[in-house]
Amino acid sequence: MMQSIKAKNSAINTVVYAFLIIGVVIMVVPYVWMLVTSFKPQAEIQSYPPSFIVKNPTIEPYRDLFTLIPMARYLFNSIFVATAVTLGNLFFCSLAGYAFAKHRFFGRDKLFFLIIASLMLPWQVNLIPGFVLIKKFGWLNSYNALIIPKLAGAFGIFLCRQFIISVPSDLIDAAKIDGCGEFKIYRLIILPLIKPVLATLAIFTFMQQWCDFIWPLIVIHSSDMRTVPLALSVLSGQFSTNFGMVMAGAVVATLPMLVVFIAFQKYFMKGIAMTGLKA
Amino acid sequence: MRKKNLLTELNEMKMSYLFILPAIGLFLVFIIVPIFFSFFLSFTKYNVFQAPQWIGLGNYKQILMHDERFWKTMRNTLFYVVGVVPIGVTLALILAIAVDQKIRAKNFFKTMFFLPTVTSIVAVSVIWKWMLAGEKYGLINNFLMKFGIQPIDWLMSVQWTLPSIMIMDIWRGIGYNMLLFLAGLQTIPKVMYEAADIDGAGTWDKFWNVTLPLLRPTMVFVGIMAFIVSFQMFDQVYIMTGGESGIGGVLDCALTGVPYLYDEGFSKFRMGYASALAYIIFGCIMVVTLANMRFLKTKVKY
Numbered sequence: 001m002m003q004s005i006k007a008k009n010s011a012i013n014t015v016v017y018a019f020l021i022i023g024v025v026i027m028v029v030p031y032v033w034m035l036v037t038s039f040k041p042q043a044e045i046q047s048y049p050p051s052f053i054v055k056n057p058t059i060e061p062y063r064d065l066f067t068l069i070p071m072a073r074y075l076f077n078s079i080f081v082a083t084a085v086t087l088g089n090l091f092f093c094s095l096a097g098y099a100f101a102k103h104r105f106f107g108r109d110k111l112f113f114l115i116i117a118s119l120m121l122p123w124q125v126n127l128i129p130g131f132v133l134i135k136k137f138g139w140l141n142s143y144n145a146l147i148i149p150k151l152a153g154a155f156g157i158f159l160c161r162q163f164i165i166s167v168p169s170d171l172i173d174a175a176k177i178d179g180c181g182e183f184k185i186y187r188l189i190i191l192p193l194i195k196p197v198l199a200t201l202a203i204f205t206f207m208q209q210w211c212d213f214i215w216p217l218i219v220i221h222s223s224d225m226r227t228v229p230l231a232l233s234v235l236s237g238q239f240s241t242n243f244g245m246v247m248a249g250a251v252v253a254t255l256p257m258l259v260v261f262i263a264f265q266k267y268f269m270k271g272i273a274m275t276g277l278k279a
Numbered sequence: 280m281r282k283k284n285l286l287t288e289l290n291e292m293k294m295s296y297l298f299i300l301p302a303i304g305l306f307l308v309f310i311i312v313p314i315f316f317s318f319f320l321s322f323t324k325y326n327v328f329q330a331p332q333w334i335g336l337g338n339y340k341q342i343l344m345h346d347e348r349f350w351k352t353m354r355n356t357l358f359y360v361v362g363v364v365p366i367g368v369t370l371a372l373i374l375a376i377a378v379d380q381k382i383r384a385k386n387f388f389k390t391m392f393f394l395p396t397v398t399s400i401v402a403v404s405v406i407w408k409w410m411l412a413g414e415k416y417g418l419i420n421n422f423l424m425k426f427g428i429q430p431i432d433w434l435m436s437v438q439w440t441l442p443s444i445m446i447m448d449i450w451r452g453i454g455y456n457m458l459l460f461l462a463g464l465q466t467i468p469k470v471m472y473e474a475a476d477i478d479g480a481g482t483w484d485k486f487w488n489v490t491l492p493l494l495r496p497t498m499v500f501v502g503i504m505a506f507i508v509s510f511q512m513f514d515q516v517y518i519m520t521g522g523e524s525g526i527g528g529v530l531d532c533a534l535t536g537v538p539y540l541y542d543e544g545f546s547k548f549r550m551g552y553a554s555a556l557a558y559i560i561f562g563c564i565m566v567v568t569l570a571n572m573r574f575l576k577t578k579v580k581y
Contacts, residue, residue, distance in 0.1 A: 016377045023374060024391045026450070031394065033418055034406045050418050096302035103295040111303065118310055122511055122564050124537050125557045128320060128550050129313035132327065149309040152302040182294040211399035213514045214537075218545060229401040233518055236405045243409055253402040261397040265390065268397070269458065 034254070038062070038247040045243050061244030068245070071252065073224060074231040081146045081227060082209035088151035089205045090198055096152070097160025098190050102172060112161070115154045131218050145219040146227070150209065156201050163197040164190060199267045203260065210257055228253045321554035331551060338555035349556070351531050352539045356509055359445055359535065364505045367449045368498060371456030376490070378457065379464050389461075392454035400451070404518035407447045408434065434519055440528040444515050456501050463497030464490070503571040507564050513537040536560045 032052065037045060039057045065071045099105070100112050130149065139145040167190065175185050191198075213229045220226055226234070232249045239245050261268055321338055323331035342349050378388050395403055410418045411433040420430040433443045467490065475485045516538045520528035526542050527534025534542075537560070544553030 013380070013382065016380050016382060019373075020377055020382070020388050024388065027391050027394060027454070029418075030403070030406045030410060030450075033410060037409065046416070048416060050416060050421050092302040092305070096299040099295045099298035103291065103298070105292045105295040108295075111299070114311070115306065118306070118314075120568070121310075121314065122507075122557075122561050124511060124513075124540060125317055125561050126310065126313045127540070128544050128554050128557065129316040130309065131545070132316070132320075132550070133309070133313060135327065149305070152305045154306060154310065157302055157306075182291070182298070186298075207397060211401070213399070213401050213517075214541070217517075229399050229514075232401050232405055233521075236408065236518065237521060246405060247409065250402045250405050254398050257397045257399070258394065261393075262390070265386075268393075269389070 031254070034247045034250050037244055038251050040244055042242070042244060061242070061248040064242065064245040065248045065252070068239070069231065069235065070224065071231065071249070074226050074228050075252065077143075077146075077225060078210060078228040081143065082206050084143075084147045085150045085209045086202050086205045088147070089153060089156045090202055092152040093156030093201065094160045094164075094191065094194065094198065095186065096157045097164050098186050100157065100161040101164035102167075102169065115157055118154045119158065127214070127218060130215075134219050140219055141222040141225050143225075146216060146225075150215075153205075156205070159197060159201055160194065163194050167193050196267075196270075199264070200270065203264055203267050206260070207257060317554045317557060320551050321558050323551040324549075325551040325554075326548045327550055328548075334551070338552050339559070341552070342555055342559060348531060348534065348539060349559075352535050355441060355531075355533060356535050358441060359448075360506055360509050362442070362445045363448055363452075363509065364502050367452050367456060367505060368501055370449065371453050371501070372460050372494070372498070374453065374457045375460035375464060376486075379461060389454075389458070392457055394454065395451040396455045400514035401518055403447065403451055404515045407443070408519055411443055435529070437529050437532040440520060440533040444519055444533055447515065447519075448512075452505065456505075459501055460494065460497055463494050467493045499571065503567060506567050510536055510560055510564055510567075513541065517541070536563075 036052055036054055038061050039054050039059070041056055041058045041060060044051075044055060100108060134140055134145045134149075137144070139148075171189055172185055175189055180188070211229060212227070213233070216227045216230045217233070220230060223234075232246075232253050235249045236246050320331060322333060322335055324334050324337075325331040374392065378385060378392075382388075411420075412418075413420070413432045413435055414430050415421060415424060417430070417433070419433070424430060431439055433439050471489050471493070472485060475489055480488065512535060516533055516535055517526055520526060520533050520538075526538050526546075536556070540553050540556045540560070543549045543556060
């Protein structure tokens with residue numbers, strides 16, 4: 001009896017492993033194909049049948065990528081914009097979140113309701129007026145257009161407020177009695193206590209900015225201001241015959257996020273469980 | 280004493296406003312004002328270079344009654360949802376249950392399935408475009424040929440462009456949905472399974488009568504999210520159909536809402552019309568969300 005159950009269990013386990021391993025292969029093949037192609041000389045890319053083995057590996061696609069187009073500049077643009085937006089969100093959202101969670105002021109609840117309500121709005125409603133606004137400000141083709149509108153978000157404010165509300169008020173009152181100013185309380189008490197939520201917010205903001213495509217597409221028209229996804233899109237149109245180079249571009253666009261993900265996996269998974277956020 | 284209290288209170292309020300000022304200012308200027316501005320624009324004819332010209336409900340009438348392209352996007356979106364949601368949800372559920380078993384390397388599997396979620400859609404689309412290359416040179420066609428299937432002209436043919444995007448999106452979304460199902464599985468009390476064991480239920484009975492009904496809220500959530508996202512998708516359509524055939528592919532075979540909005544607004548500079556489109560898409564999403572709320576309210580009975 002016991003043995004038959006054991007046998008049945010191990011049979012089920014085998015099926016589960018087989019299923020998962022096939023799944024993993026399907027998930028990984030596109031990435032492997034991207035990497036393999038990015039190291040192939042042109043002749044091998046066009047040879048038949050397609051092969052996962054590179055006979056004469058070359059870094060030529062990467063050289064093309066950084067010499068035929070200013071890829072280094074695009075990388076800088078993406079890193080600069082994503083970093084600036086992330087820092088802005090961390091600071092402004094936590095500051096506002098603290099006020100919404102622990103201060104009393106006129107109009108607080110109404111404003112907060114407005115913020116939550118705006119979370120339900122689909123973003124594409126903002127595309128046209130956003131573009132018009134940026135054009136009116138004279139910010140087209142500038143870092144301003146990419147950074148300033150994204151410096152604070154409703155989601156970040158909401159997230160920080162929900163987290164800060166569970167910080168005991170006694171702690172804050174005690175600090176006040178000791179003569180701490182409001183900003184000092186924020187810096188010395190609130191910030192250290194909400195590190196986990198800040199980590200989550202930082203990772204998601206950075207990733208969102210790194211991957212963002214439609215906003216740069218709309219406000220950036222000059223070639224030197226492109227971000228990496230925008231450059232990749234142009235690349236796949238203009239150099240559609242040089243597939244090694246396009247795949248090298250895809251590697252450059254993909255790799256930094258994969259590294260961040262694997263390093264901070266805990267925060268990713270927790271963040272999604274916590275918020276149901278779509279990355 | 281009282282005066283001092285009032286003073287500190289006023290001072291505190293000043294600090295509060297100072298704290299929320301940057302965030303709220305940005306929020307008002309870049310979210311709230313544009314929403315109203317866009318609503319106003321949707322009643323006008325506007326090409327950015329000349330002042331908007333009021334035409335009342337003209338745009339909405341045109342879109343809903345005479346715009347063949349708009350209805351094409353709606354049919355495409357529906358086709359996409361009907362294909363992607365059931366297959367994606369089923370696969371993700373099976374995967375979640377498999378990962379939830381007592382197996383080794385659980386985290387490894389989770390990580391692998393999650394990779395596409397942290398890859399930009401643009402990069403994923405570019406990679407898939409290469410894998411779906413036509414004739415026998417494409418990786419996928421080459422694989423299919425081993426089973427005697429003729430090469431398919433994936434992204435160049437009217438009938439396969441949208442399915443190509445759908446296949447890619449099922450692949451892309453599976454890890455994220457699996458994670459939601461895994462979270463859902465953790466909420467099912469162990470007692471339920473123990474009770475089922477006492478009643479002599481088999482593995483299949485337990486799945487069908489305990490797991491599945493109790494996962495219904497998660498399923499509805501996953502399905503609805505997929506629905507909303509499909510109304511809003513843009514990057515993959517732009518990358519996979521752009522180029523010679525124009526955004527949306529041959530004969531608009533893969534044109535959906537936001538790419539159409541982009542085409543009207545930023546290729547043809549019909550910004551008023553595009554704003555009206557945006558609000559109609561918004562309306563569709565609202566309807567789906569509200570229907571979802573009603574659906575979720577009906578409690579699971581057991």
